[in-house]
Amino acid sequence: MNNSCTNVLFGEENLRIEDIVALAEQRAMPVLSSAPEFTTRIQAGADFLDRELRDHGHIYGVTTGYGDSVSRRVPPELVAELPLHLSRFHGCGLGNLLSANQARAVLAVRLASLCTGYSGVSLNLLRQLSGLLEHNITPLIPEEGSVGASGDLTPLSYVAAALIGERDVLYRGEKTTAEDALSKAGLTPLTLRPKEALAIMNGTSVMTAMMCQAFVRADYLCRLTARITSLASIGLLGNPAHFDKRLFAAKPHPGQARIAAFIEGDLADLGANYTPARLQDRYSLRCAPHVIGVLADMMPTFRTTLETELNSANDNPLIDIEGETILHGGHFYGGHVAFVADGMKTLIANLADLMDRQMALLVDTKFNHGLPSNLSGSDADRASINHGLKAVQIGVSAWTAEALKNTMPASVFSRSTECHNQDKVSMGTIAARDCLRILQLTEQVAAANLIAVKQAITLRLKNGEIRDAQLGNDLTTFLDALGRDIPFIAEDQPLEGTLRLLVDRIQGRHWALYGEDIAS
Template sequence: MRSNCATVRPVNTLELNGHDLTCGDVASCSVPLQVSVEKTARERCRQSRYLLEQMMQRRRVLYGITTGFGDSVDTAVDPDAAAQLQQNLVQYHGIGTGPPFSPAETRAILIVRLNALVRGASAVREELIDQLILFLNEDCLPLIPEQGSVGASGDLTPLSYVAAALCGEREVLLRGARMQASSALSKLGVPPLTLAAKEGLAIMNGTSVMTALAARSIHALEICIDLATMLSAAAAELTGSDPEAFAPAVHAMKPHSGQGETADLMYRFIPTSPEGNPVLPGPDSFSDAPVTLPYRIQAPYSIRCAPHVIGPARDVLAVCRQWITVELNSSNDNPLFDAEQEAVYFAGHFYGGQVVIAADTLRNALATVGELIDKQCLLLLDSRRSGLPSNLLADEYRASGNHGLKALGITVSALAAEIAHLSAPVAPHTRPTESMNQDIVSMGTIAARRLRESVDLFVRQLAMQCLVIAAGCDCYGIDRAGPSLRRLYDAIRCYSEPLSHDRPLDEDAAALAEVIRTGSLLPD
């Protein structure tokens, strides 16, 4: 069921300076955008390029410029062959495999690499900067295979497809049409770039693929964690749970930031409970037979402990956002040129250490929240525990042999299992490559790709939990719902009609998943 509630995002504009790119900026690359570079950033590039050329004239030994690459660092290269050396680097790294990154991911990769280069430490010419800008502004996207990077020295193989496309080689999508890069440049009336000394290495020897993927996932997770909080509050309200479990006073006693923020959001979502303080029956009621209270004073863990499950994910997300934001605005190739100090540095900034740990940690946090959503779904579908009709189908419809959301609950559990499977860490699986020169590598790109998969599964799980909450409202009585739950219900019902008989729900779930990805489902 398609919605009339969806919004269309405008084409974005972005001015880069190498210092203030955000995860949200990277996520905005889901649509074509117009990019420019600040004048001060261009000046930094000119200065570092001048320094590189001066050092070459003095015949300095410069890694990857007047030496071979990797384990071939002890092989001298004549400065007159420095440009050919860069072409060779691009050529022999053309060994990626697997499906290509999506257009949105590819835009993000180009943006992140361009932002790193305009910091001015990579010593590239303005011609290269302008060619990257042209590719972005004309939506000319290299076809980059997903597999082939171990995360150090940076994302060499996938980024070689960027370098090659700038030079008119391999394949691109030009405004959605697949063609040879040479044909695309001809259509644009632009000559292929000829790489100069260091420029192949500057494009390829960085963390921009893993960082772009991680940034997009972090932005998506921020949306998802807020929605998971809202759905948890909705589940609490539908099951008649006491909102005092989420009161600020009690969470001040265990003042974890993410836990407190989650509890506060839930507390403000749920209407005040009218039950008051329960009182035990009189002494005469106690005899040999057990006394059953009219209702439980505590909700199950999947409701009561929701802030303690979602809260750590919030805390981890805040740390990882900080790490990835630093990585987005870093110079992460090798060597690096410091025009102010007239120095060159041979270091290891291409190593995606923070990226792999962030991606691994977020997948672990996400797996626990995925389990929480699964258990809330099971709770709401179980009439013995929720107080709602079984499988959230009213009695008058069940009499006709309908089964409601029974199968949906199975799918939610299957998604939780897949998310848990993907939570295994990638960082410890480092392995030596390239004649033991790269004797420890980050594996950051693999970890970031797995995070992307986990986030996608989680979005689909949340979409199905939205269907559960909406069906729960229909059974509970939407007139009884508080204002926040009613707004959430109305938003969900833009994409899925109430259930009165058994019917496929896959299109409803897919429509909700799509709107969740944009962040436009969440009520104000």
């Protein structure tokens, strides 16, 4: 990963998923456009709302209640208080808090949406949102409480609260009040203008932020699973011919072919002296490109959908500045993000299932072609008391089962809520949370498999069944890096610390893999 800090410009070009992730990981800083076209457009939206309120006095969410309460008129003397009430009564989230990285991603995605200029917000609001990112002020956002339409109301209320100096935040990693954090950063609590609480809260930014982070993790996991398959194939004396480019020219799904090419390249140095144990390997080796390749082929579609959402105006109502019209719609509905999350999580769980089967072959003497039981590296006279990776393989089975269980699509579980005003909702945020959970579990499976393939290949090398030169430069470099983190397991030992370190490595995209992203 590149640790140099860059700038991400808001208000001109469309942002990419990687921009949001860089801001979330503090590898980039936000910069609001100073172009006259941008500042004029933002100011025009705010000015139009002021004129509309003055001349006509009736605007949804400004002089009316929210949602089913749209028929409730708000008298002029209470209009200024209405945004505060929206932010406060939604302060009822529960569950785990989003991580600081996730909260920063939420701030960045919401800023991107409001910078499209359709929401009628002020430049001061955009500057305050940008200021939270610049000064590392992250709202403490509970992850539960959104049905994904009318957007992520409850979790985004914690963003609105931070902007106005209410509730708790992290300031440079330390918990404090929002009021205190703003003061230390030299920022003034924002006074919300009419509609601004609605503009902040009534959108898909939490689910979209989660899925931007899920996207980069899925991309890396896709490539890592290919590398693990290469190493598992060597460890099991598999047949490299299964990955021949001519095979994949006959069934030319491009992502599938790229995965096969990755694996074929990894195995290219095995040479003529290498003899596979079987003519046709079991499916978890032979069909690995067909499993991994589905995710690889869908990633460009996932990118297009997420980046369209990221760069969209997704609150309600919207402002047509040129036509000076208020447009009432339902862009807060998170159906597209929900579909990406439900689709991606199924494909990721299939990676867990694939690696689970590969590990089951590696540890079982009935299938591993001469490797010791559970890959134990103990001396023969101590084999009776050593159990190698037996428990780790059980853990892999447990993590895989949980990942597969969570693949039930969340988007089909719409619930009518809010007095039947929100009678069809997306469940996009729940789908995104499921996706992140499945990613975590699958990354744990990958961590365990890294231990297994490293142990298997070390045993093959020790026994002279393969030689270092047959591994090639890329695999040798990768195995050397693994060797700095993974001990050779000669005697039974706790492996929790090693597994946690490897999961951190995976989530930090620590190893260079094939020199390209799947969906770049």
